[in-house]
Amino acid sequence: FAAGAILAAEWIVGRQGFYEFTDVMEEILKKNNRRFTQINANEKTKYLC
Numbered sequence: 104f105a106a107g108a109i110l111a112a113e114w115i116v117g118r119q120g121f122y123e124f125t126d127v128m129e130e131i132l133k134k135n136n137r138r139f140t141q142i143n144a145n146e147k148t149k150y151l152c
Contacts, residue, residue, distance in 0.1 A: 114127045114130070
């Protein structure tokens with residue numbers, strides 16, 4: 104629970120309005136998916152740190 108609260112607190116910096124936690128997670132998952140795709144495209148290790 105605490106990790107999710109910290110994640111959302113870092114995500115919300117500089118944003119205005121009302122958000123749900125799903126907004127946070129969708130953006131984070133999209134960002135990680137792009138990183139994974141880029142790693143695969145470069146034929147580097149498939150493990151993310």
